[in-house]
Amino acid sequence: xxxxxxxxxxxxxxxxxxxxxxxxxxxxxxxxxxxxxxxxxxxxxxxxxxxxxxxxxxxxxxxxxxxxxxxxxxxxxxxxxxxxxxxxxxxxxxxxxxxxxxxxxxxxxxxxxxxxxxxxxxxxxxxxxxxxxxxxxxxxxxxxxxxxxxxxxxxxxxxxxxxxxx
Amino acid sequence: xxxxxxxxxxxxxxxxxxxxxxxxxxxxxxxxxxxxxxxxxxxxxxxxxxxxxxxxxxxxxxxxxxxxxxxxxxxxxxxxxxxxxxxxxxxxxxxxxxxxxxxxxxxxxxxxxxxxxxxxxxxxxxxxxxxxxxxxxxxxxxxxxxxxxxxxxxxxxxxxxxxxxxxxxxxxxxxxxxxxxxxxxxxxxxxxxxxxxxxxxxxxxxxxxxxxxxxxxxxxxxxxxxxxxxxxxxxxxxxxxxxxxxxxxxxxxxxxxxxxxxxxxxxxxxxxxxxxxxxxxxxxxxxxxxxxxxxxxxxxxxxxxxxxxxxxxxxxxxxxxxxxxxxxxxxxxxxxxxxxxxxxxxxxxxxxxxxxxxxxxxxxxxxxxxxxxxxxxxxxxxxxxxxxxxxxxxxxxxxxxxxxxxxxxxxxxxxxxx
Ligand code: SF4
Numbered sequence: 001x002x003x004x005x006x007x008x009x010x011x012x013x014x015x016x017x018x019x020x021x022x023x024x025x026x027x028x029x030x031x032x033x034x035x036x037x038x039x040x041x042x043x044x045x046x047x048x049x050x051x052x053x054x055x056x057x058x059x060x061x062x063x064x065x066x067x068x069x070x071x072x073x074x075x076x077x078x079x080x081x082x083x084x085x086x087x088x089x090x091x092x093x094x095x096x097x098x099x100x101x102x103x104x105x106x107x108x109x110x111x112x113x114x115x116x117x118x119x120x121x122x123x124x125x126x127x128x129x130x131x132x133x134x135x136x137x138x139x140x141x142x143x144x145x146x147x148x149x150x151x152x153x154x155x156x157x158x159x160x161x162x163x164x165x166x
Numbered sequence: 167x168x169x170x171x172x173x174x175x176x177x178x179x180x181x182x183x184x185x186x187x188x189x190x191x192x193x194x195x196x197x198x199x200x201x202x203x204x205x206x207x208x209x210x211x212x213x214x215x216x217x218x219x220x221x222x223x224x225x226x227x228x229x230x231x232x233x234x235x236x237x238x239x240x241x242x243x244x245x246x247x248x249x250x251x252x253x254x255x256x257x258x259x260x261x262x263x264x265x266x267x268x269x270x271x272x273x274x275x276x277x278x279x280x281x282x283x284x285x286x287x288x289x290x291x292x293x294x295x296x297x298x299x300x301x302x303x304x305x306x307x308x309x310x311x312x313x314x315x316x317x318x319x320x321x322x323x324x325x326x327x328x329x330x331x332x333x334x335x336x337x338x339x340x341x342x343x344x345x346x347x348x349x350x351x352x353x354x355x356x357x358x359x360x361x362x363x364x365x366x367x368x369x370x371x372x373x374x375x376x377x378x379x380x381x382x383x384x385x386x387x388x389x390x391x392x393x394x395x396x397x398x399x400x401x402x403x404x405x406x407x408x409x410x411x412x413x414x415x416x417x418x419x420x421x422x423x424x425x426x427x428x429x430x431x432x433x434x435x436x437x438x439x440x441x442x443x444x445x446x447x448x449x450x451x452x453x454x455x456x457x458x459x460x461x462x463x464x465x466x467x468x469x470x471x472x473x474x475x476x477x478x479x480x481x482x483x484x485x486x487x488x489x490x491x492x493x494x495x496x497x498x499x500x501x502x503x504x505x506x507x508x509x510x511x512x513x514x515x516x517x518x519x520x521x522x523x524x525x526x527x528x529x530x531x532x533x534x535x536x537x538x539x540x541x542x543x544x545x546x547x548x549x550x551x552x553x554x555x556x557x558x559x560x561x562x563x564x565x566x567x568x569x570x571x572x573x574x575x576x577x578x579x580x581x582x583x584x
Pocket of ligand 1: 231266267288463464524527545546
């Protein structure tokens with residue numbers, strides 16, 4: 001899987017409440033509508049101007065806070081190809097993979113990647129190419145790539161159940 | 167080499183002799199927790215195409231996040247859940263008259279030493295206070311458990327926090343955990359199991375230990391854990407649903423890190439807006455005017471927390487510029503607080519007693535803030551917009567500090583009142 005896109009860059013500890021506000025967690029159920037509120041309390045310009053394939057880059061502990069899956073769904077539905085962060089909160093990491101959106105841990109993300117630049121990410125090789133150069137990140141395990149390739153945990157489970165029943 | 171609590175329990179639950187840190191294992195939980203998000207989970211579950219859930223005895227479902235329903239949308243959501251529960255024959259269902267999910271699940275005796283509990287809520291970590299391995303997961307994951315009975319987990323490293331005391335008067339479990347979150351940071355225990363030990367923890371009530379484990383989530387931890395002791399056994403005596411086996415870390419287990427904290431000189435702590443690890447001593451923010459004060463939530467809505475608030479508020483009045491909201495964490499807490507006269511004392515002081523539930527903790531209803539307002543809360547999160555308004559500020563503190571500040575109309579060191 002190779003992704004290419006424009007970068008939206010944020011800082012450390014971007015929490016799930018600023019990615020997808022708690023007040024919407026039970027009132028908005030349509031993923032498209034979730035996308036319209038993505039990052040609303042952090043960057044009000046984001047949802048209106050994000051393009052399919054864009055990449056979110058952040059510092060440490062991206063997605064800390066609540067377990068709400070909408071914080072991954074809203075970015076995916078907004079067209080975000082992957083989130084690249086120095087580290088992720090554990091539930092966010094799981095939710096992103098389970099929604100079929102790659103979560104990439106690259107420890108020097110803040111240092112080398114700039115806001116607005118176009119970068120290329122090779123998931124299989126574990127390689128990021130940006131203006132500053134080409135860098136490596138630990139590739140995702142085969143198990144997680146399997147979930148991503150199937151489009152997320154639910155389609156993945158369906159496939160496994162289908163296989164086991166035949 | 168010995169094993170940690172986390173390694174032992176994940177070995178048992180994945181049916182292996184032993185497992186080690188970093189390994190990915192397939193486990194089947196002893197119980198699951200979901201709340202108002204069960205409506206969304208049920209829809210994902212149905213999309214998988216499995217008719218019946220794997221075991222109707224395992225899920226515990228509690229309506230708490232927006233109860234009673236604030237709008238038609240929330241009401242429909244609750245209706246979807248009630249229908250799902252009936253269709254699937256789920257016995258452990260608690261409707262809007264029960265309380266906050268974490269308190270209810272524990273009180274109902276589902277959280278037991280040695281059990282594995284997975285919940286679609288980040289504060290599922292709370293049950294570690296009773297010796298369970300309890301971790302938060304996402305909605306799709308819960309739907310997959312409903313369909314298959316299993317989920318993958320990574321065996322975590324363990325961070326042992328040794329807390330030595332004694333705690334000074336006026337300093338509560340909340341202050342201890344705020345101090346730890348402040349010191350270690352919002353990602354200080356990322357992916358790790360946090361094991362709380364030391365004299366402070368031994369002396370602490372089960373409720374206080376729940377506060378510690380609840381906020382392990384605020385350091386990024388997978389689980390919080392306290393080794394069960396006599397207090398745990400006593401707390402569980404009348405509540406436990408089944409017999410249990412205590413699982414503890416071996417003395418020679420390999421901990422990733424052991425950190426010692428001396429809490430003897432600890433002052434009341436406050437987390438400032440807009441991150442939980444933005445922690446300082448109460449004196450640094452003393453004098454900050456507040457318009458709302460909140461005692462409650464899964465962090466601090468237990469009887470002892472209401473008692474702390476009443477200890478300060480008895481014979482006093484809430485400041486005329488402050489609204490004090492009190493949310494007992496469960497109906498059991500509410501009932502006891504009525505019986506012991508705690509509720510009466512709070513009402514006399516001018517507090518508004520609300521129904522058990524999450525209340526305004528996540529900004530869905532009840533007690534929203536206006537732009538420019540400041541709330542001092544006993545909750546666990548103070549993120550921007552958390553209580554429904556992006557231009558409001560939320561500070562976090564102990565029940566004693568919140569009560570003292572409600573009286574003064576500004577953030578106040580509770581020790582002045584004791
Ligand atoms: S009280 Fe607050 S933190 Fe606790 S479960 Fe409810 S919304 Fe979540």
